[in-house]
Amino acid sequence: MNTFLSSSSARPANNHKLLIQLSEVAKVYNTAAGDFIALKGINADIYAGEFVGVIGKSGAGKSTLLNMITGADMISSGEVIFNASDGKSVSIHKLSENSLAVWRGRNVGIIHQSFQLLPMLNLVENIMLPLDFSGRYKRRVSKELAIELLKLVELEDHAYKLPAYISGGQKQRVAIARSLANDPPIIVADEPTGSLDTLTAETIFEIFEKLIEQGRTIIMVTHDNNLAPRFTRRLLIADGLITADSGFHLAPIQEQR
Amino acid sequence: MNDTTSAPVIQLRQVVKRFKTAAGEYIGLRGVDVDIMAGQFVAIVGKSGSGKSTMLNMITGIDHPTSGEVLVNGVNIYKMSESERSLFRGHNLGIVFQFFQLLPMLTLLENTMLPMDYCNAFSPSERPQRAMELLKMVGLQEHAHKLPAAVSSGQQQAAAIARAMATDPPIIVADEPTGNLDSRSAEEIINLFNQLVLQGKTIILVTHDASITKRTTRTLIIADGKIIDETVAQALPLLNHNQMLKVTNSLEHMEIAAGATIIHKGEHIDYFFMIAQGEVEVVLQPPKGTEVTLARLREGEFFGEVELVHGGNSIANVRAFPDGPVKLVALHRKEFTEMLVGSPLTEEALSRIVQARLVQNRSADRKKRWW
Numbered sequence: 001m002n003t004f005l006s007s008s009s010a011r012p013a014n015n016h017k018l019l020i021q022l023s024e025v026a027k028v029y030n031t032a033a034g035d036f037i038a039l040k041g042i043n044a045d046i047y048a049g050e051f052v053g054v055i056g057k058s059g060a061g062k063s064t065l066l067n068m069i070t071g072a073d074m075i076s077s078g079e080v081i082f083n084a085s086d087g088k089s090v091s092i093h094k095l096s097e098n099s100l101a102v103w104r105g106r107n108v109g110i111i112h113q114s115f116q117l118l119p120m121l122n123l124v125e126n127i128m129l130p131l132d133f134s135g136r137y138k139r140r141v142s143k144e145l146a147i148e149l150l151k152l153v154e155l156e157d158h159a160y161k162l163p164a165y166i167s168g169g170q171k172q173r174v175a176i177a178r179s180l181a182n183d184p185p186i187i188v189a190d191e192p193t194g195s196l197d198t199l200t201a202e203t204i205f206e207i208f209e210k211l212i213e214q215g216r217t218i219i220m221v222t223h224d225n226n227l228a229p230r231f232t233r234r235l236l237i238a239d240g241l242i243t244a245d246s247g248f249h250l251a252p253i254q255e256q257r
Numbered sequence: 258m259n260d261t262t263s264a265p266v267i268q269l270r271q272v273v274k275r276f277k278t279a280a281g282e283y284i285g286l287r288g289v290d291v292d293i294m295a296g297q298f299v300a301i302v303g304k305s306g307s308g309k310s311t312m313l314n315m316i317t318g319i320d321h322p323t324s325g326e327v328l329v330n331g332v333n334i335y336k337m338s339e340s341e342r343s344l345f346r347g348h349n350l351g352i353v354f355q356f357f358q359l360l361p362m363l364t365l366l367e368n369t370m371l372p373m374d375y376c377n378a379f380s381p382s383e384r385p386q387r388a389m390e391l392l393k394m395v396g397l398q399e400h401a402h403k404l405p406a407a408v409s410s411g412q413q414q415a416a417a418i419a420r421a422m423a424t425d426p427p428i429i430v431a432d433e434p435t436g437n438l439d440s441r442s443a444e445e446i447i448n449l450f451n452q453l454v455l456q457g458k459t460i461i462l463v464t465h466d467a468s469i470t471k472r473t474t475r476t477l478i479i480a481d482g483k484i485i486d487e488t489v490a491q492a493l494p495l496l497n498h499n500q501m502l503k504v505t506n507s508l509e510h511m512e513i514a515a516g517a518t519i520i521h522k523g524e525h526i527d528y529f530f531m532i533a534q535g536e537v538e539v540v541l542q543p544p545k546g547t548e549v550t551l552a553r554l555r556e557g558e559f560f561g562e563v564e565l566v567h568g569g570n571s572i573a574n575v576r577a578f579p580d581g582p583v584k585l586v587a588l589h590r591k592e593f594t595e596m597l598v599g600s601p602l603t604e605e606a607l608s609r610i611v612q613a614r615l616v617q618n619r620s621a622d623r624k625k626r627w628w
Contacts, residue, residue, distance in 0.1 A: 116361055178360075
């Protein structure tokens, strides 16, 4: 695990700008059994174009960290700053609920372990759902976009099938396509390969790598240490703290001896 | 049991579903007939692979029957086009899934608004308020602006129920809604369903959790693609599902007019009778004097077992109660005996009942002679 040891002094190239700044991010849950500190003060800078792996055991705080980045849940203290492509910076936990929803809709695509496709809608309709809900497109346009996205994940031949008729790996590809519906620069994925076999997981990584080439930033949570070599950046997390940060790299980090 | 005062909201008529697989044809449903009445809270139970989810998919239109008909609110949903059915479903059925299926990038409030948006139900300006009211109903108003990932599994399912209610459909259909929840969250979800039943909704849920059937008003057991006769399930609960299915397949159905005699005392009996509808009375009629009513039997109770187990001819008269016709399902001696051999538990339970009834009968007989 020595590759985790910090090389964060490495500065990114000019075209990789600072996208997300996490400073002293803490999250405390008040439960009946007392306070539970999920995050104790997380500091990390994430650059555009990085494929970030947040790696840790169950309960380490990695999903909570994702929820802080997406604004899914309130922060207890600290700050998450998003630097938009137009040069403006927003502190996302200071946004109103409405502005946060708008910000998220434009900037973040989210993928879960359990796909979350609606079984009564075919694949195109599942992808059209967030497009139509955003109200930004006419139905004809949103359908064309949905089919484009299915092409990207190589499922256009299955466009009119219901989720029940495709495999788990294919369902996850549809979920990825759906997460791209509003063309967000950031994709956040919580254990996206968690219920897939190794070979199928590989097809998911191939798509992620394609998205990175397009210039998107992906932040993926996993408990599986074996996946570490696939990321260009690794954040090891334990007990609510980052215990190792591989720093910025342009390509997946090769194991060194 | 069927409530004759309300109308069926869902009717399945001879529904057959065959699947073609690489390994050959597989029969999911072998001719399912069932009526579900407005306001019922129905649990569909069965082992994995029994056909319970397939049956639900026939009602939601997620899958198509190979043959047979499905009527929802009197409308044959398979005579519609795909898009008509989709809209019809949006207005008539709220669907709840085991894994919630909330869109991860939308807040609970936005997720709840989705079906209204999709079906163009309620005006766009009303939708956020209605969604908030539904979230309040399921106890999630404080979490309305959170993403699904930020709330517990039980809360995600509660939000999915709020979403299922969005277009105010009369029917809620749920596939293993508690299958992914701890027992306390499961309890809360069932409480929510009960609340909806009190509001007049019809709820159909598939579950493999037998404890949930204690909370529903009706249970349909499905085994090997067929629905177990509900009278059999009620009268012979100690049989396993396969044994119940065997009995179901061997039944003879009878209808008896109000007040008509079913069995005369002293008659030879070859059947075990279970009451599907109505009531019967067991009476002793002395040659002279007043008749004595030994028992009044209701739906799910049975008679004829004394003679089949103990031997001999009928020990009393059995007749339909005068206030209405009686429906019976009857099992022939041969199948009855096979059933007892296959189920020692049932045999034990029945022989206890036989002993009790014989004692009751003798004491009544003695009193009569004294008279």
